[in-house]
Amino acid sequence: MLLSMTGYGRANATFGDKTISVEVRALNSKMTDIKLRFPGDYKEKEVELRKLVTDHAERGKIDVNIDVQNADGAALVSLNEALFRGYHRELSRLANELHIPQGEMLQAILRIPNVVAAASGEVDEDEWQAICKVLTNALDNFKKFRVLEGRSQEADLRQRVSNLTSFLEQVTPFERERFVRMRERMRNNLEENYGKDNIDQNRFEQEILYYLEKMDMSEEKVRLAMHCSHFLEHLDSKQESVGRTLNFISQEMGREINTLGAKAYDADIQRLVVQMKDELEKIKEQLANVL
DSSP: OOBBBEEEEEEEEETTTEEEEEEEEEEEOOSEOOOOOOOOOGGGGGGHHHHHHHHOSSEEEEEEEEEEEETOBBBBBEOHHHHHHHHHHHHHHHHHHTTTOOOOOHHHHHTSSEEEEEEOOOOOOOHHHHHHHHHHHHHHHHHHHHHHHHHHHHHHHHHHHHHHHOOOOOHHHHHHHHHHHHHHHHHHHHHHOGGGGGGGHHHHHHHHHHEEEEEEEEHHHHHHHHHHHHHHHHSSSSOOOOOOHHHHHHHHHHHHHHHHHHHHEEEEHHHHHHHHHHHHHHHHHTTTTTT
16 A cells, blocks of 8 residues: 655644644655644743654655644734843834934834743643644644555556556567568678678577577566556555665666667667666655655
8 A cells, every 4th residue: 555755644632721733744755754833832842742653654755733722713922021121122222323224113013023922931741742642633634645546556657657568568579570570671682792602501500699698687577567467566565665675666667678778789678678767767766755
């Protein structure tokens, strides 16, 4: 089962006269990168918050926003009046001395760190448990989103592998024909340059065997077919995080396809190899979006 690396989840609840809202978003990332936004009152709980998010959301650039407001919609903040007055007094003095307009001073002071802060006080344990519950619900919704997205991505990957396998099967008829053409071309070239009676048949057959061995694609075709089968087996597994494994398999698929191209010596086979490479690139693009 595939999970998308991108996702979104939201949950809301009330606790006493407060409203708790949690949003969880995730974008693609090779590593787990968690960014938390929450009221300063809960700073001491940051480690616990990170563990809760990590346990529920694997990999990705994850943004978690926790908002706690009073019932009237006001955020739980306080104004540091002493600090505000101090900044206002000093800034007003400088503005008067330097003849600078004071029109935007209020907004400027409010943006200074610690002038506006979250309301201080110890964390109420019951309130904290309520926040954890809302966060868990948001993370559950977030995972459901990832599952739905993953199903769509899985269907696309299966189709791409099916297309690649189909192109591989089409190689065999052209492979047989190129041997015949190669043999005829070599004989004609020798006859034109040395004459039919001057050709050493045994030596000619040895050269043919050398080129046949050099052009043989049997091993590459078998390995590529096995990689495709292995890829689908991992899609069928119950494991959720298979993105890295599938990516490794796709790299092996790429090596076999490149070798087929190097051994093609045939325009029709080269065309099929190009189509296989195109499907593989689409597979890799999709794998960049899954866990």
